[in-house]
């Protein structure tokens with residue numbers, strides 16, 4: 390089990406679009422408030438735009454700490470957020486994702502698009518390979534990630550993923566469940582050999 394005392398930084402993966410449903414926007418604001426109040430630092434992709442910008446603003450406005458990590462080539466596209474506690478500019482995408490992972494004690498997946506999905510699968514598969522043991526929480530706000538969890542069920546049913554892989558992540562339906570989920574995340578024991586044999 391993880392303990393909340395171990396969670397000082399939370400990496401949030403989420404969309405660079407701002408056109409999601411109002412429920413997603415409310416969840417972003419709520420998340421910012423909860424993180425600032427709990428003293429959990431936000432680590433995120435460093436942009437000012439979309440859901441990611443909203444969450445960063447919400448944490449900052451409530452007196453929390455925010456570390457943005459953005460690759461140089463995206464600084465103009467995603468509008469590097471100059472109002473965060475620290476903005477780290479990396480040489481490339483791989484360094485960005487590596488640094489986001491290293492600087493975080495846990496990961497939260499909010500609604501997002503293809504980039505969010507790529508980041509989600511990378512952090513899940515790194516855990517599957519035993520490269521980290523950190524909690525991964527999927528925020529299924531308004532059922533947004535329903536198709537994703539269904540796809541994982543399908544992979545398990547078709548024997549391309551193992552039943553144990555369900556323990557790689559935890560699904561919550563609302564942001565109110567975040568702190569309890571972070572405290573109660575069961576340890577994931579990776580047996581890399583068993584995965585391949």
Ligand code: AMP
Nearest residue numbers: 403404405406434501502503504505507
């Ligand atoms: P999206 O979910 O497509 O709006 O992207 C959300 C974030 O994921 C953005 O900050 C993207 O820069 C980032 N991202 C990470 N990896 C990738 C990737 N391989 N392709 C596209 N976006 C990515």
